[in-house]
Amino acid sequence: MNLIQNVLQNWSSYELVMEGVLILSILLISLLVIYLSSKNKKILFLSAISLSVLMLVILIGIFVSNIILKIHITEIFRMIPILSLLFILSNLGILLGFYTSKKKTKSFTFSLVRREYFKDSIKQTVFLALLGISTLLFLSPQTEVILSISILSSVITIWFTYWISRYFLK
């Protein structure tokens, strides 16, 4: 049965609670770690928006794949949020790492952080795109769809985060 139909019609309260606890705990504990490392509310809010947008983009991606592209969404597609979270949290981790290493320097400004974040985001986007393309030939269609949705969701979220950072990182 299609995963979306299964979730809407058949999932018991236990399954809904466990899945909700998994995603929420990852989001909340990651934000806690980000705040404890940076001690900066601007980076915390930016990260919170980034992670929320990621979840929304993943949901849209899965629905688009199912309704428009007519791809059968199976239980394996539950890997998409985890993979996407790995890519986004590593991106946010790089931003955090640069900020914590440079914040105490004399010439520190948030525009420096944004510039470095821009360069890192380009490198990550290029690498993810190359990896996605080069794996096309040897992965099964189902695995490739999972990887593509994860990569696309992550790339969209990375650039949305960069765009919105000009309002937060001033």
Added chain:
Amino acid sequence: MKRIKFKKIKFKKGNTKGFVNYLLSILISSVILALILISLPLTERVSSSATYDLVNKSSMYWAQEYILKLDIQDQTDTTGKINKTKSILQSRLRKIGVEQSSISSYTQEEGEYIKISVQTTKEKELIDSVIKSPYIVNIVTRKNDVNYEDTENPLIPYLPENYNPTDFSGEDFRNVYVTKLKNSAGEYSYFALFKTWPWRSDWKKFLEEFSGQTVGVSIDGFVTPVQINAQDTTFAVSASTGEDKYAKVTDILYNSGNIPLSYSLEKEQEVVADIAEIDYIKLTEGIFIAILFIYIYLLIIEKTHKDILLKSGLSSVLTVSGWITYLKVTGTPIDIFVLALEVIAIVVIIRLVTENIESRLNVTILLLVVAILGVLFGSGYVKMFTKDLILLLILSNLSLLICSFYITNVRKSLKI
């Protein structure tokens, strides 16, 4: 007598640190080469002294559909009871480690049914045990007018009609601890120790009242007689098994919750397993070619320093080949598509972390958060993936350290 004088032998101070580093570099080169060779496909055919086969789970999968008919006697809150039954069954399947499962309920001809679809590599006997048994536990006491020693009717002690019900059921116990204890024959076998809340004085009174006597535990229409020890108030029920896997199933059945509705198996049928099939040979060759292609491209466009490319490329190869070697040598079964996703994720992480070494700790901690929470609250493929991710993160950090050391020493030796 003439004294013979020996010349003093003076040792020159040597560069021991350099010599040790040189030896370590040679050792690391051998290890890298060995790991790559073992991890490549078809190397299991190169040597006859040891086989390095990757255990692919694709051939181990089976899929089954179970239809359970619910026995609804009390019409109050039927939806809630069905939902709780589904939740408990799903909890059992998660605990036993089933890869894919779905549970749905429906009404047909005034009867309520639950349909369970399972696709897994676990033993069918174990899955059948967790699905087919409601495992509704009730504590019962012996009737005064029944002869339990009647040799002509040996089944008398095991039939629930020969017992009086009590107020105690599975819901009254916070935990049932399944462990090995010495039985009356002096051998170790599994027992289930019923533990209630500390403030439950009614249970303590019950044990005191029936101290030294035999009561019963009724489970799904079968009673297991239990003698309450006069010396202490432990309540231990024989689990009727000496094997670890069946003891684990008993533990899961006792501790997944108390099913509110009795049910019976209406139908079971085998279905075709839906597996995301990938050719392992094509995958391994593809991954190595992909990593090579990406790094050559990055080298050509000259946007990244060559040192960083070399370090991240070598670390990726070391981590991926180390991981595949570990799976092959330990004979750990793995889904090939999960392996593909693990390798892709770790290659991306290594690349990012090598480029931004000041962020290594932050990135590792954030990803460990995802991995640990995935293991705790995830199920099926998510749990498997995140469990492996923890090992991969440790391996990747070690690979980065080893590669840094290795590249520096090789450069010194070759004077580059």
